Every structure is written in structure tokens, then in C-alpha cells.
Amino acid sequence: MSGIVIAGASRTFGTVRAVDRVDLTVEQGEFFTLLGPSGCGKTTLLRMIAGFTPLDAGEIRFGERRIDRLPAHVRDIGMVFQNYAVFPTLSVAGNVAYGLKARRVPAAEIGPRVEEALAMVQLAGYGGRQPHELSGGQLQRVAIARALVIRPHVLLFDEPLSNLDARLRVSMRSEIRALQKSLGITAIYVTHDQEEAMSVSDRIALMNHGRLEQVGVPEEIYRKPATRFAAEFMGTTNLVEARALGLAAPVWVSLRPEALRFAEEAPVGWPRLPGAVVALEMLGPITRLDVKLENGSVMKMVLLDAPGQIVREGQVVTLAYDPSRLTVVS
Amino acid sequence: MTFAIPHGQRLPLAIAGLAFVFLGLFLVYPLVNVFGASFLDAEGTAFTFANYTKMLGRPFYRAAVVNTLEIGVAATLITTVLAVPFAFALARLPIPGKSAILAMASLPLILPSFVSAYALVLLLGRSGIVTQWLQAHGIGFGSIYGMGGIVAVYTLTLYPYVLLPTIAAFKAVDVSMEEAAQSLGSSPGRTVWTVTLPIVLPAILAGGLLVFIETLENFGVPFVLAEDMPIFAVEAFKLFIGETAPNPSSAGVLGVLLILTTTLVLLIQRRFLAHRRFATNARQAPPLLKVGAGVQALATVYCWAVVTLALVPFFSIVVLSFMEFRGPVLHPHFSLDNFAFLFDRALRPLANTLMFATAAALAVTLIGVPVGYVVTRYRSGVASLLDVLATLPFAVAGTVLAIGFIVSFNAGALVLTGGPLILVLAYTVRKVPFAVRSASAIVHQIDVSLEEASVSLGRSPLQTFLRIVVPLMLGGILSGMVLSWVTVASELSATIVLYSGPWSTLTVVMFQALESGGAGIATAAASFLIVVSLLPIALLYRLVRRYELS
Numbered sequence: 001m002s003g004i005v006i007a008g009a010s011r012t013f014g015t016v017r018a019v020d021r022v023d024l025t026v027e028q029g030e031f032f033t034l035l036g037p038s039g040c041g042k043t044t045l046l047r048m049i050a051g052f053t054p055l056d057a058g059e060i061r062f063g064e065r066r067i068d069r070l071p072a073h074v075r076d077i078g079m080v081f082q083n084y085a086v087f088p089t090l091s092v093a094g095n096v097a098y099g100l101k102a103r104r105v106p107a108a109e110i111g112p113r114v115e116e117a118l119a120m121v122q123l124a125g126y127g128g129r130q131p132h133e134l135s136g137g138q139l140q141r142v143a144i145a146r147a148l149v150i151r152p153h154v155l156l157f158d159e160p161l162s163n164l165d166a167r168l169r170v171s172m173r174s175e176i177r178a179l180q181k182s183l184g185i186t187a188i189y190v191t192h193d194q195e196e197a198m199s200v201s202d203r204i205a206l207m208n209h210g211r212l213e214q215v216g217v218p219e220e221i222y223r224k225p226a227t228r229f230a231a232e233f234m235g236t237t238n239l240v241e242a243r244a245l246g247l248a249a250p251v252w253v254s255l256r257p258e259a260l261r262f263a264e265e266a267p268v269g270w271p272r273l274p275g276a277v278v279a280l281e282m283l284g285p286i287t288r289l290d291v292k293l294e295n296g297s298v299m300k301m302v303l304l305d306a307p308g309q310i311v312r313e314g315q316v317v318t319l320a321y322d323p324s325r326l327t328v329v330s
Numbered sequence: 331m332t333f334a335i336p337h338g339q340r341l342p343l344a345i346a347g348l349a350f351v352f353l354g355l356f357l358v359y360p361l362v363n364v365f366g367a368s369f370l371d372a373e374g375t376a377f378t379f380a381n382y383t384k385m386l387g388r389p390f391y392r393a394a395v396v397n398t399l400e401i402g403v404a405a406t407l408i409t410t411v412l413a414v415p416f417a418f419a420l421a422r423l424p425i426p427g428k429s430a431i432l433a434m435a436s437l438p439l440i441l442p443s444f445v446s447a448y449a450l451v452l453l454l455g456r457s458g459i460v461t462q463w464l465q466a467h468g469i470g471f472g473s474i475y476g477m478g479g480i481v482a483v484y485t486l487t488l489y490p491y492v493l494l495p496t497i498a499a500f501k502a503v504d505v506s507m508e509e510a511a512q513s514l515g516s517s518p519g520r521t522v523w524t525v526t527l528p529i530v531l532p533a534i535l536a537g538g539l540l541v542f543i544e545t546l547e548n549f550g551v552p553f554v555l556a557e558d559m560p561i562f563a564v565e566a567f568k569l570f571i572g573e574t575a576p577n578p579s580s581a582g583v584l585g586v587l588l589i590l591t592t593t594l595v596l597l598i599q600r601r602f603l604a605h606r607r608f609a610t611n612a613r614q615a616p617p618l619l620k621v622g623a624g625v626q627a628l629a630t631v632y633c634w635a636v637v638t639l640a641l642v643p644f645f646s647i648v649v650l651s652f653m654e655f656r657g658p659v660l661h662p663h664f665s666l667d668n669f670a671f672l673f674d675r676a677l678r679p680l681a682n683t684l685m686f687a688t689a690a691a692l693a694v695t696l697i698g699v700p701v702g703y704v705v706t707r708y709r710s711g712v713a714s715l716l717d718v719l720a721t722l723p724f725a726v727a728g729t730v731l732a733i734g735f736i737v738s739f740n741a742g743a744l745v746l747t748g749g750p751l752i753l754v755l756a757y758t759v760r761k762v763p764f765a766v767r768s769a770s771a772i773v774h775q776i777d778v779s780l781e782e783a784s785v786s787l788g789r790s791p792l793q794t795f796l797r798i799v800v801p802l803m804l805g806g807i808l809s810g811m812v813l814s815w816v817t818v819a820s821e822l823s824a825t826i827v828l829y830s831g832p833w834s835t836l837t838v839v840m841f842q843a844l845e846s847g848g849a850g851i852a853t854a855a856a857s858f859l860i861v862v863s864l865l866p867i868a869l870l871y872r873l874v875r876r877y878e879l880s
Contacts, residue, residue, distance in 0.1 A: 052782055054336050071337035072785045073794075079786040085779035089801045099787030143783075150787065 003027045003186060004049070004154060008058035009068075011044055018044040020210035021058070026154075026188060026203075031180055033189045035197040036207035037233070042190045043158060045207070049188065050156055051075050062153050073102075078147030078185075079156040083163060084139040086131045092118070092142050093127030099150040117149035120179060137168045144176065148183060155180065157189040161196065173200050194234050198222065206230050225254055228329045236300055239329070244297040245321070246271065251328050257288070259325035260301040266320035273299070273319040280313055287311065291319055341791040342704040346716045349701050353719050355744075356759050360734025361589070361726065367582030367737055374577030381579040394560035395587065401477055401552075401561070402545040405484035410538045412485060413492035416636055418522075419629040420493075421500035422619050426630060432497075434637040435490050440813065440863050441644050442820030442837070443487040444550025445856045448844065449643030450474055450483060451554060452650060452660075452853070459650075459660055479555040484545050486640040491544070492537035499533035500526070505616035518619065539599045543592050547727035549823035550837075554844060562588050567729045567827060570736075578733060585730035592725040644860055651857035655850030668854035675851065676839045680858070683819050683835040686750065690757035691815035697758065698765020699807055703799065705766065706773040707781075717766075724763040728823030732756055735828060750833045756824045761814045768813075772806035773799070812870045816863045 006024040010017070019041045026032045034042035047053040049060055051072025060068040067075050078099070087095050096114045105113070118124055121141035131139060140160060147155055157176070161169040177200045180187045191197050197204050198218040206213040206221060206229075213233075214226045225231035228239055231254035238255045245253065263272050278298065279290035287303045289311065299319065303309065311317075335343060371378050385391045419425055420432065438446075453460045454474045464471065472478065503526055511521040552561035562584060570581035621629075654665040673680070698720075705717040723731070735756055739746035746752035776799060784794040800807070822837040829838050836855050843852035 050782070050786055052338070052785075054338065069337075071790070072782075073788050073790050075786075076788075077786055079783065081779040081783060083777060083779055085777065085783040087780060087784070087798060089798070098784065098789075102788035102793075146783075146787065156786075 002063040003030065004188070005061040005063075006045075006049070006058070007061075009045065009048055009055055009060060010057040011041075011048065011053060012056055017210045019048065022210075022212055024205060024212065024215070026186060028186055029184045031177060031187045031189065031200060031202045033191060033197040033201040033204045034207060035191060035194060035204050035233075036213075038192060040207040041210040042192075042207050044210075046156055046158055046188060046190045049154070050077055050079050076150075076153045077156055078150055078152035078154070080140070080143050080147050080158065080160045082159040084136070084143045086134075086139050086142050086146075088131050090131075091127065092123065092129045092131065092134070095131070095142055096127075096146045096149050098146060103150065113149055114145075117145040120148070121145045121175075137164055137172065140164065140172065144179070148179065148185065151183075152185065155185050155187040157187065159190055159192070161191075162193075169196070176200060198234075206233060208233075223256075223325070224327055225329055228252060228254070231327065231329050238299050240297055240299075242328075244293065244295055245273065245326075249328075252330075254327045254329050255299075255321055256325060257300045257302040259322045260291075260299060260319050261321075263318035263320045270320035270322055273321065275299070275317060275319060277311060277313055277315045277317060280311060291317060293319075338791070339708070339710070341795065342708045342710075343712065345700045345704045346712050349697060349704075349716055349720070352697060353722075353759070353762070356735075356755050357719070357723060357726075357731075360731060360738045363737040364582050364585045364589075364730060364734040367578050368586045369582075370577050370579060372575035372577055372579060381583045385580055385583045390560055391565065391584070394562050394565050394584070397477070397559055398546060398562040399591075401480050401484070402542045404477070405481045405488065405545050406538050406542045408481065408485045409489045409541050410492050410534060412636060413489045413537070414496055414534055415629075416489075416633055417493050417496035417500055419633055421497050422616065423621060423629050424618050424626055425633055427634070431633050431637050434641060435493055437644075437864075438487045438640050439490045440816045440867060441487070442550065442822070442856075442859055442863075443483065443548065444554055444822055444837075445647055445820075445840075445859065446487050446643040447479070447483045447551040447554040448840070448852065448856065449647045449650075450479060452849065453643070453646060475555055475557045476559050480552055480561075483551050483555065483643075484541070484548070486643070487551075488541045488544055489636070489640065491540040492534060495533040495537045496530060499530035501615040503529050503616055508616070536599060539595055543595055543724070546588065546592050546595075547729075547823070549727070549729050549826070550841075553841075563727050563729050563823065566727075566733070567823075570729075570733050570827065578737065581733055585727075585733055588727050588730055589725060592727070593722075596721070596725050647853055647856045648860060651850075651853035655848075655853070660849070668850040669858075671851050672839075672854040672858065676836070676855065678832055679834045679836050679839050682750070682833055683837075683859075684862075686753055686757065686835065687815045687819040689754045690761065690818045691811045693754065693758040694761040694765045694814045695807060695811045698762055698810065699769045699800070699803065700795075701762070702766040702769025703773050703795065706770045707778070720766045721763050723759050723761075726760075728756070728760055728821065728825075729827060731760065732824040732827035735824075747828075748830050753825060753828050753833060753835075756828055757818045757821055760821070760824060761818060764817075765810055765814060768806060768810040769803065772803045776802050808873075809870055812866045816866060819862055820859050 004026040006022055009019055009022045011019040022045060034045060036042045044053055048055055048068070051067075051070065055068050058068075059066055062076075087098065090098065093114050096117050097110050100110045100113060114127060115124065118126055121144050123138065123141050123145065126134075126138070131142070134142065140163075143160070160176070161172055164172060173196055189197075189200060201218055203215065203217055204221050205215045208229050214221055214230045216224075221230060222234050225234055225237075231237045231239055236257055238257065238260075240253060240255070242249045242251050242253050245255075247253075261270075273293050275291045275293040277289055278292045281288040285305055287305065289301045289303065291299045291301060293299060301319065303311070367374070368381055369377055369379070371380065420428060425431065451474070452458055454471075455461065474482070507525055507529070508521050511525045512518065516524065547563060549563040549567060552559075552564050556564060566581050566584040566588065569584060570578050573579075573581060650660065651668050652664055652666070654661040654663045654667060701716060701720050705713050705720065735752055736747055739752060746755070780798055780802070781794050784798045785791060789797060820837060822841065825835055825837055826841055829835060836859055840852045840855045840859075843849065843855070
């Protein structure tokens with residue numbers, strides 16, 4: 001078995017190019033995330049792989065096998081939906097056994113495999129329950145067990161955590177990643193939450209307007225955003241013309257707030273920027289500052305909390321930045 | 331090559347294909363023949379417009395058009411005026427016994443309307459019981475025959491068409507809109523008038539148009555009450571029965587005019603109402619309004635009076651069926667003679683009624699559920715065409731469809747006249763729109779991702795439909811089936827044209843008894859029909875309750 005190859009995949013809805021000539025290779029066993037704002041085409045691309053949205057052009061292969069013209073039910077995928085999609089007419093065990101029965105797995109084998117899958121998602125002993133007796137988090141675990149029990153070629157996750165509360169979201173995402181790694185099944189994960197994407201993924205494809213904006217490992221996408229869109233979507237940043245930082249080149253650069261410090265705490269080689277604090281937001285572990293430079297542009301910066309640290313609005317400060325963390329964006 | 335059809339489209343296309351074959355053969359083909367008949371001469375050979383000029387040239391048939399429309403408009407207006415305050419009271423005012431009122435208010439929809447008309451004749455007709463009693467005391471009153479009686483019966487039997495959707499609409503109004511109006515200084519009364527009523531208006535109009543179409547197509551009520559007054563559906567029937575030439579051109583003309591009128595109304599409804607559903611995202615029903623004891627008492631009396639009044643005719647038929655009749659003359663003694671007479675003379679029609687209703691209910695479910703699924707889930711030209719075609723029977727009066735059936739299946743490759751199958755097929759076609767609508771409403775409630783989950787786990791779309799969708803729809807399918815069964819059992823307008831020899835039904839027995847003055851057997855048959863209609867509904871209600879409680 002080998003990974004998933006998407007070549008030139010396109011899909012138009014009316015006049016909207018939902019997915020526009022996307023080329024992508026996902027390695028076997030990789031946890032790959034499609035990230036982007038709503039309407040960027042990430043869900044359409046996922047549904048193309050699943051077989052629910054036909055391609056206008058291009059192709060999708062699982063290894064050597066072309067699958068984009070196969071009916072969805074023979075593609076050998078396990079999909080986890082945003083709203084769980086647990087069958088309300090079947091018990092928990094019935095839900096998990098559903099795909100095994102469709103594959104005509106011998107009855108004697110089904111029971112143990114269902115139990116094993118439920119144990120993997122920490123629902124051992126829940127087989128006899130009915131879906132309406134379970135909480136949202138438990139339902140999502142059933143949906144995950146149901147998808148992975150069939151040992152599919154690929155696991156597809158369509159914003160699986162967005163209906164859960166914030167705390168559960170954080171614990172579930174590391175569980176999902178651990179499960180995927182222990183089983184070695186290739187996973188494609190769709191989300192609009194960049195933090196979630198960074199925490200679970202081996203690699204991320206950032207999408208915008210149906211196109212791939214940038215593909216890379218989380219650190220790379222965060223630290224070296226290729227475009228303005230990537231720089232802004234992946235977290236707070238200072239997106240300024242290089243001239244504002246006293247540089248000559250006519251380009252836009254991105255500088256993360258954490259790459260800025262007060263001059264007195266910065267290494268000698270860092271360029272200095274005089275200015276004044278115009279806004280300040282104390283968030284507990286960190287304090288966010290807006291500093292207006294003498295040339296008029298406003299820089300965002302972050303301070304880790306420290307005892308005795310006092311910053312006030314209007315205070316005149318000199319900033320310094322790490323030149324190695326300056327990224328030119330297109 | 332199956333490659334040309336995207337795999338996701340194969341199941342809906344297969345369903346649509348089968349539905350097109352069925353509706354093409356048993357709906358479009360008969361209707362085309364009715365149109366054809368209206369444009370051919372008496373021998374059925376030469377094309378002509380003469381039938382139209384001849385029919386519309388006669389004052390009698392022009393009067394039929396005017397009468398039918400007048401009655402329809404009057405009934406629609408009165409029904410609406412009656413039902414909207416009723417709906418508001420039930421949705422927003424503290425009325426004791428609401429669930430009982432609601433249950434009683436839906437009964438007229440499943441009870442045969444011509445039974446109500448017949449009851450009116452037995453009570454207030456020329457030799458009616460109440461009439462005679464009043465005459466004995468020297469009190470006279472106006473005639474119930476003609477327009478007044480017909481409109482009254484329509485109002486009492488069709489008001490739920492406006493009431494039920496309007497209640498739902500009043501309950502769906504987001505209360506924060508009313509609160510916004512009041513915070514801006516609008517009084518509660520003005521708020522209802524300027525904010526709430528406009529929001530529910532589309533539901534009221536949709537219900538009103540349903541009433542209007544029902545009045546245009548109804549055959550039984552005017553047959554009982556119109557006497558010499560010409561009415562569309564009745565005259566089409568009389569012309570068809572009386573026509574001796576090979577080609578039923580005159581009946582064809584009336585049929586075409588009737589179809590065109592109802593289609594026009596239906597198109598108006600679709601064109602102007604389909605896009606005027608005001609989306610109000612009410613998370614819960616708006617709270618009851620606080621009103622004075624006087625208003626509450628008035629509203630309570632009003633609601634109870636309307637539901638009760640609508641059921642009085644049915645109730646009195648049941649009572650009368652246990653009394654002794656000598657010919658049309660009633661004697662106030664308790665007696666089971668009418669039923670003995672019914673079971674003696676009309677056992678065969680009785681069995682036919684149950685058999686036809688069962689067969690048609692099964693057939694209509696088998697067609698309606700998959701079609702309802704396809705028209706809801708798939709957006710394509712084929713699906714829209716199927717939707718239109720499956721709604722079309724609603725615009726065709728039973729009498730007209732039946733005439734088309736006779737013309738189409740009297741000779742040639744497929745001969746059905748004279749047998750039982752032609753009745754079952756006509757019933758099935760007539761009930762398809764209701765089955766499709768109700769199935770579609772249920773499918774709307776089912777999350778698509780359940781089906782996608784099943785497909786992604788390896789079940790084909792067909793298996794997914796059978797294993798996931800059908801079990802989820804089961805409750806709705808069952809109640810839709812019972813409703814079809816009940817309404818088929820009391821179908822009159824197509825039956826009266828299509829039945830032959832031993833294949834008559836209870837409604838035919840009633841119809842013949844009305845014509846020959848055999849009031850006793852007619853009341854027994856009507857009582858039996860009422861029981862046969864209520865029993866499955868009550869059983870279903872209990873079943874659903876038990877299912878929900880478990």
C-alpha cells in the first residue's frame with residue numbers, strides 16, 4: 001500500500017471554482033490536514049476523495065489504483081463526520097459492526113473486532129447502549145471506532161471536533177492523533193482551526209479560494225509563511241511593507257509578535273525600532289501590546305508575564321526584532 | 331455504458347425512470363386522451379375546436395364554470411376567516427383542552443365530505459328530521475340546497491387545511507420579533523397585526539389555495555346538494571355517463587377546463603408562495619399571551635364550537651344509522667336493520683372497499699416513498715420534472731382522471747375496464763402527491779451525513795436507502811400508509827366513473843342509495859365508513875404513542 005495522489009483535481013459549483021487544479025501527495029501513514037477558512041474548498045476536496053462530490057477534471061489515486069471514478073461505497077475509506085452521523089436506529093455495537101457486515105466479515109469475527117475498536121476509543125462495554133444515551137463526545141468516539149474498525153485505506157475527518165466543547169476538543173485531538181499513529185492508517189483531516197491543525201498534523205495544506213496556498217510541516221507553515229494569507233491565517237502577525245522596518249526592498253514582510261522584544265532585553269545585533277505603546281491587553285500568561293512606531297505603523301508584540309513587569313499605555317519604548325524571523329511574503 | 335452516468339446518480343435515475351413509466355402510463359397518457367377527446371369530433375376522427383365553442387356557447391355550462399368558481403371563492407374566504415383566529419387562539423392563547431381540539435380538528439380531513447353533505451340533507455333537507463320537527467312547530471327556514479349548503483359543508487370539512495399550517499406558522503414565529511416591535515412602542519394588538527400576521531401570511535394563503543382546489547375537484551358534495559345547479563365536476567360526470575357517441579368530447583372539454591383551472595391555481599401557488607417562506611429561527615414556540623378572562627372564555631367557546639359543529643354531521647349519521655327507516659322516512663326507534671340490510675346486500679362492496687384500500691395504500695407507499703426521497707435529496711432537472719409530475723394528480727379531479735382511464739384502457743394493448751385493477755390504479759395515482767409530500771417531509775428531517783456514513787462504510791446507495799433511510803422513515807411511512815388507506819376507502823369521484831359489475835364499493839352503495847332514496851342503507855354504509863376511517867387512525871395513534879414511550 002502507498003499514499004494518496006491527487007492530480008489536477010477541480011470542481012466548479014455554478015460560477016464558483018470550489019476546488020481549482022489541486023495537486024497533492026499524501027504519504028502512507030501520514031496525518032495530513034486540509035486547513036483554511038470556510039468556503040476555501042477543503043471540505044469539497046475531502047468529499048471528492050470520499051466519493052460524494054464528483055470531479056470535473058483531474059484524478060485521485062490510492063497508490064497505483066485510480067479511485068475517482070469508483071462509487072463511494074467501494075473506495076475503502078473510513079469517514080468521521082462533523083455531526084457524528086451515528087445511526088440512531090442501531091446500537092453502539094451495531095454502528096461499529098455496520099461496515100464489517102457490509103464487507104461480509106464472518107459473524108464470529110465481528111464481535112471481537114467491535115469490542116477491540118470500542119476499547120481503542122475508551123468505550124469498552126458500551127456496545128449495548130443506544131446512541132441517544134450517549135453524550136456528544138461519546139458519539140464522536142463511536143463514529144471514530146466505526147470508521148477505523150474496517151481498517152480502511154484512509155481515514156477522512158470532516159471537522160470532527162467542531163461540535164464539542166473547547167476542553168474536550170483539546171483532549172480528543174491528541175487522542176485521535178495517537179490512535180492514527182498506533183494504527184498506521186493514512187489520515188486526512190479537515191479543519192478551520194489553525195491551532196488544531198498544528199497540534200495533530202504531520203503536514204498541513206493551507207487552502208484559499210479553492211487553491212493550495214502552502215503545503216508543509218506545521219513549523220514551516222508557521223515560521224515561513226509563503227504568502228500574506230498564510231502569514232495571517234496561521235496566527236497573529238505583523239504584516240508590513242519592508243520600508244516600515246527601515247529596509248529598502250519593495251516587499252511585504254511578516255514578523256510574528258514573539259519575534260519582537262524591548263531593546264534593553266534584546267541581543268545587540270537586532271535592529272531597533274523606536275515607538276510608543278498605544279494599546280495593551282493583559283491576558284494572564286501573556287500581555288499583548290500595540291506599539292506605534294515613529295513612522296506611523298503599528299506593531300503587535302507579546303510579553304511573557306514576569307514579576308514586576310510594568311508597561312503602560314503611552315509609554316515610550318524602543319523595540320528590537322530578530323532579523324532571522326523576518327519572512328518575505330508574496 | 332453505465333460509465334456515462336455518475337455513480338451517485340444511478341439510484342435516483344432508476345427510481346425516477348420507474349416512476350416516469352408508471353406516471354406516464356397511468357397519468358399522462360389518460361390526460362392526453364382527455365385533451366385529445368376534447369379536440370376530436372363525436373366519431374373521434376377529425377380535429378375540431380367545435381366542442382369548445384359548443385360547450386362554452388351554452389349558458390348552462392358557462393353557469394357551471396361561474397357557480398364552481400363562486401362556490402370555491404366563497405368557501406375559501408369563509409374558511410380562512412374562520413380558521414385564522416382559531417389558529418391564533420390555539421397557538422397563542424390559553425385554551426383548555428388544546429390537544430383534544432387539535433385531534434378533533436384534523437378529523438374532517440379523513441372523513442368523507444359527502445357524508446357530511448348527506449347528513450345535512452337528512453337533518454335539514456326537504457324531508458329532514460329537523461326540518462319536519464320545525465315545520466311541525468310552524469318554523470320555516472331557507473333551503474340548504476344549492477350554493478349556501480355547499481359552501482357550508484366545504485367550510486366545515488375543509489377548514490383544517492387552513493387551520494393546521496397556520497397553527498404551525500404561528501408557533502414558528504420568533505417571539506423576539508414581537509418583542510422588538512413592542513420595544514419600539516407597538517401595542518400587542520398592533521404587533522399581531524403588523525408583525526405576526528404578515529409572517530404567517532404565506533402559510534394562510536397556501537392553506538387557502540388547497541381549500542380552493544379541493545372545492546373545484548369535489549364531486550360528492552355538489553352531487554348531494556346542488557340539485558339543479560350546474561357544477562363542473564358533476565356535469566363532467568353526467569356528460570360522460572350520458573354521452574353515446576364513441577368519443578366523449580363534451581366531457582373532455584369540461585375535464586380540460588377543470589384541469590386548466592386547478593393547474594393555474596397550483597402554478598400561482600408555486601410561483602408566488604414558494605419563495606415567500608419567511609425564515610424565522612424560533613428555537614421554541616412563542617409563549618402564550620396573557621389575556622383577560624372574557625377574551626379567554628370567548629376564544630375557548632369559539633374553538634370548541636367550530637370543531638364540534640364540523641363533527642355534528644358525522645355524529646348524527648352514526649346515530650341515525652341505528653334508527654329505523656321506511657324508505658326515506660325516519661322513525662325514531664333503535665334498530666340494527668340498516669346494518670343487517672348493509673351486510674346482507676352490500677357485503678361484496680364492503681369487502682371490495684377494504685381490499686382496494688389496502689392494495690392502493692401499499693402501491694402508493696411503494697411509489698411515494700422512493701419518489702419523495704429522490705425529489706428531496708437530488709437537485710437535477712430530472713428530479714424537478716419528477717416532482718412536478720408527481721404533484722400533477724393533485725390538479726386533476728378524480729372524475730376527470732377516471733374519464734381518461736376509461737378512454738385509455740377500454741381497448742387496445744392494455745384493457746383494464748370492467749376489472750378491479752383500474753380502480754386500484756386510479757386511487758394510487760390520485761394519492762401519489764400526498765405520499766410524495768409526506769415522504770419528502772420526513773426525508774428533510776434525516777441528516778444526509780447518515781447516508782454518506784453508510785456509503786463510506788461500504789453499503790451501496792440502494793442498500794443504504796433500505797437499511798438506513800427506510801428504518802428512519804418507518805413511523806412516517808406507516809402513518810402515510812394509514813392516511814392513504816383511509817382516504818382511498820372513502821373515495822367517490824373516480825370510483826363512480828370506474829366501478830363496474832361486482833367491483834363496486836361502499837361509497838358506490840351510498841351513492842346509489844342516495845339516488846334511490848334508500849336512506850337506511852346509506853346511513854349504515856356511512857357509519858361503517860366513519861368507523862373504518864377512525865379505527866386505523868386511533869390504532870396508529872396508540873402505536874406511535876407506545877413507540878415514543880419505549
